[in-house]
Structures are given as structure tokens and as C-alpha cells.
Amino acid sequence: MDTKIWLSSPHMGGGEMKYIQQAFDENWVAPLGPNVNGFEQDLEDFLQNGAHVAALSSGTGALHLALVLLDVHAHDEVICQSLTFSASANPIKYLNANALFVDSERDTWNLCPNAVEDAIKKRLKTGKKPKAIIAVDLYGMPYKINDLRSISKRYEIPIIEDAAEALGSTFKGKKCGTFGDISILSFNGNKIITTSGGGALIVKKKEYKKKAVFLSTQARDDAPHYEHTNLGYNYRMSNICAGIGRGQMEVINDRVAQRRANHDFYEDLFQEIPGVTVLKEPNGDYFSNRWLSVITIDPQSASLTREELRLALHQENIESRPIWKPMHLQPVFKKERYYGGKIAESIFNNGLCLPSGSNLTDDDRSRIAENILNTFKKVMV
Numbered sequence: 001m002d003t004k005i006w007l008s009s010p011h012m013g014g015g016e017m018k019y020i021q022q023a024f025d026e027n028w029v030a031p032l033g034p035n036v037n038g039f040e041q042d043l044e045d046f047l048q049n050g051a052h053v054a055a056l057s058s059g060t061g062a063l064h065l066a067l068v069l070l071d072v073h074a075h076d077e078v079i080c081q082s083l084t085f086s087a088s089a090n091p092i093k094y095l096n097a098n099a100l101f102v103d104s105e106r107d108t109w110n111l112c113p114n115a116v117e118d119a120i121k122k123r124l125k126t127g128k129k130p131k132a133i134i135a136v137d138l139y140g141m142p143y144k145i146n147d148l149r150s151i152s153k154r155y156e157i158p159i160i161e162d163a164a165e166a167l168g169s170t171f172k173g174k175k176c177g178t179f180g181d182i183s184i185l186s187f188n189g190n191k192i193i194t195t196s197g198g199g200a201l202i203v204k205k206k207e208y209k210k211k212a213v214f215l216s217t218q219a220r221d222d223a224p225h226y227e228h229t230n231l232g233y234n235y236r237m238s239n240i241c242a243g244i245g246r247g248q249m250e251v252i253n254d255r256v257a258q259r260r261a262n263h264d265f266y267e268d269l270f271q272e273i274p275g276v277t278v279l280k281e282p283n284g285d286y287f288s289n290r291w292l293s294v295i296t297i298d299p300q301s302a303s304l305t306r307e308e309l310r311l312a313l314h315q316e317n318i319e320s321r322p323i324w325k326p327m328h329l330q331p332v333f334k335k336e337r338y339y340g341g342k343i344a345e346s347i348f349n350n351g352l353c354l355p356s357g358s359n360l361t362d363d364d365r366s367r368i369a370e371n372i373l374n375t376f377k378k379v380m381v
């Protein structure tokens with residue numbers, strides 16, 4: 001069998017080892033140190049726009065701390081995009097708060113502003129005001145920034161930007177990860193850059209970063225012994241992982257270019273195949289890092305379902321995956337409220353993520369193209 005083509009695998013740049021070796025040489029093998037500080041500075045320099053970054057052990061932990069910083073407690077309500085990975089929603093339940101899942105719009109596949117406002121109005125009629133809005137830059141595509149910001153200001157509800165998949169994406173030239181009142185990033189193994197496991201919290205106020213770091217290091221008070229007046233967490237990034245991140249930041253622009261080239265490849269590939277739609281940027285204001293290239297398939301026009309294409313690729317050792325299953329359809333969240341229609345559900349039913357690694361070779365792309373074209377030819381005869 002041919003070598004496996006992964007959906008999105010780690011891609012080392014070559015500069016990571018010097019930072020890791022330095023950490024070993026200086027015995028900074030701990031959840032603090034020069035690499036952690038340096039990685040935060042690298043990210044701040046890249047994001048600009050007054051970003052203050054706290055490097056953490058995961059994007060999920062960053063989102064959890066974001067909710068804590070926004071004073072979310074048990075039985076509070078948080079609006080969350082339904083079409084997303086479960087890590088966007090899980091931290092809501094860590095705090096015993098309630099999720100209000102909201103449908104997507106078709107332009108970006110992200111939060112539908114109309115459905116968000118409808119959810120807010122309906123909750124206000126019951127005397128409940130949501131404490132936060134979790135807006136996701138799905139697969140690297142920026143959400144409708146201006147529309148949601150307007151709603152956020154109108155109802156005075158802060159936005160947490162889940163930019164876990166969107167490092168390197170921009171809206172009107174401004175980096176994703178800087179649009180929320182608080183934003184988060186993820187650096188696990190399949191992201192556009194990796195620290196093996198890790199994430200970051202991005203804030204506009206330095207005191208928020210200070211508090212986040214305090215909470216992420218077990219909330220130890222300033223005392224000669226271990227004194228605690230706040231509940232803390234073990235969320236600080238390792239100095240070793242941060243060393244990987246520093247090396248990865250040296251190639252971030254290359255990784256974005258390589259992922260976008262994959263997307264262009266798929267646009268060309270599907271141009272003449274009926275019933276297949278490649279997700280594109282709505283207009284020139286949007287610039288997606290194309291973390292994953294994604295398509296939807298109309299089974300009637302294409303005479304093929306997304307599952308049939310997925311299985312055909314799987315037989316040839318090529319990994320593809322369905323779009324994230326919406327949270328309001330997940331058994332674990334069956335008791336949570338949902339606002340909107342069936343756009344997210346339709347995207348899930350017909351959508352497929354295609355191999356998108358920045359380390360795909362020309363031979364890999366040729367194999368992918370050959371197998372996709374052959375699969376469609378069989379049903380078009």
C-alpha cells in the first residue's frame with residue numbers, strides 16, 4: 001500500500017532544535033523560562049495590534065481562562081458557534097455554565113449574526129443576558145467581524161475569538177487572534193504551527209495577561225509558603241514546547257503560503273466537477289490561512305456523497321474527514337439550547353476536509369487528484 005497521506009501533520013522547520021537544546025543546556029526544563037518569554041514576544045510581534053500573549057498548555061485551557069477572566073460562573077449563559085470542534089464549547093461546561101449554540105451562515109461557515117442577535121433577544125425576554133460570545137474562525141476563515149462586533153457593542157456582551165485554527169489569517173489586514181475582547185490560539189500537532197501541544201491567550205490589557213499567568217500557575221499568592229486565595233490551574237506552557245514554537249514561528253509565513261497553495265490546487269481540481277463547492281473567501285477583506293481546505297458535495301448534482309468520496313480516499317490510504325459535527329447535535333450537549341436553522345447541519349452532512357498539510361509533496365497532490373478524479377469518473381459514466 002502507498003504511504004499514508006495525512007489530513008494535516010506536523011511540519012518542522014529545522015530551527016526548533018536550537019531552542020530545545022538551549023533549554024537543556026541551561027536546565028530550563030520547566031513550565032517557565034526564556035523560551036516561554038521569547039515565544040510570547042514572537043507572537044506579539046507577529047500579531048501586533050497591542051496584543052499581550054500568555055503561552056499556555058492548550059487552546060482549551062486558554063478558552064477556559066478567558067471565560068474565568070470574563071467572570072463566567074455556574075448557570076451563566078455563553079453563546080457559542082455550533083459548527084466547531086468540541087474544545088470551543090467544553091470549557092463552558094467546566095464552569096457549569098450553559099451553552100447557547102447558534103447556527104452558521106454560508107459565506108464563512110461561522111456564527112450567523114442574525115441568529116446571534118435573535119438568541120440574545122430571546123434570552124433577554126426571559127431575564128437572562130449571555131455573559132460572552134465565542135466566535136470561531138473556522139478552518140482559518142475569519143468570522144463576520146464587523147457584524148458581530150456591532151452586536152457585541154449594542155448589547156455589551158464581550159467576544160472571545162476562538163482563533164485556534166486561524167494563526168496567519170487576517171481581516172482587512174489585521175491578524176486573527178486580535179479581534180476578540182479576549183482571543184485564543186492552539187498549537188497542537190495538526191495546526192498550522194505546533195508546539196506538540198499548547199495554546200495561547202491573547203488580551204488587550206496587560207493586567208489581564210498578568211492575571212491569566214497567575215491563574216495558570218496554580219494561583220500562588222506572593223508569600224514564602226504556598227498561599228492560595230484563588231482557585232488556580234496548571235495551564236502554563238512548558239519551556240521545551242515553547243522552544244518548538246519559537247522555531248515554528250520562523251516559518252509561519254511559509255506555512256500559510258503552502259496551505260493556501262493547497263487550496264488553490266483543490267480549486268483547480270474541482271473546477272469542472274459538478275456539485276462540488278470549495279469554501280472561498282467572501283471578498284477581498286478576508287484572508288484565510290487555509291489551515292484545512294474544505295468542500296461541500298451536493299449528492300444530486302455530483303451523483304456522489306461526501307462519505308463515498310471519503311471512503312474511496314481511505315481505501316487508497318489518503319486521510320480526509322467530515323466537517324466538525326455541530327455541537328447542538330452532539331449527545332454530550334443534548335440539553336443545551338440551539339438558535340438558528342439547519343445550515344450548520346447541512347454543511348456537516350455534505351462537507352469534507354481534504355489533505356491540507358504544508359508538507360504535501362507534488363507526488364502527494366498527484367495521488368490525491370488521480371484518486372478524486374477516478375472516483376468521480378466512476379459515477380459520471
